[in-house]
Amino acid sequence: MDTVYIRGLRARTIVGIFEWERRLAQEIVFDIEMSTDIRPAARSDAIEDALDYKSVAKAVVAHVEASDYQLVERLAESICELIVREFGVTSVGLTLNKKGALTDAADVGVRIQRRQDDYAEV
Numbered sequence: 001m002d003t004v005y006i007r008g009l010r011a012r013t014i015v016g017i018f019e020w021e022r023r024l025a026q027e028i029v030f031d032i033e034m035s036t037d038i039r040p041a042a043r044s045d046a047i048e049d050a051l052d053y054k055s056v057a058k059a060v061v062a063h064v065e066a067s068d069y070q071l072v073e074r075l076a077e078s079i080c081e082l083i084v085r086e087f088g089v090t091s092v093g094l095t096l097n098k099k100g101a102l103t104d105a106a107d108v109g110v111r112i113q114r115r116q117d118d119y120a121e122v
């Protein structure tokens, strides 16, 4: 399977467990890797046949900016679910980087991998 990726996507949102974090939006940076067959787009050279990374980025930023979760785990899971459901990708890998979370660390966050099966209706 092929990959369409977005690296270093930035969004600001409320996320955190502390009182000050509930009042102040923080910058979160995302790396996203989406498994998809790029051959139809490569053959036709038409955006209609492609996984449009601009549309994915727009949807992710809108979702993140409207969210107000406590944990980065919850935010990461919700983004993967959005990408799988709305864009029909086979699988998605997401690295979520909460840049300012630890003063003594370069960065901190979570990295998760999800497939369509993970969000199948029961």
Ligand SMILES: Nc1nc2c(c(=O)[nH]1)N=C([C@H](O)[C@@H](O)CO)CN2
Pocket: 015, 016, 017, 018, 021, 070, 071, 072, 073, 098, 100, 101, 102
């Ligand atoms: N595994 C996690 N640990 C922590 C989280 C989190 O979301 N997942 N969040 C915090 C605080 O909100 C922190 O980011 C403030 O610096 C602490 N640990």
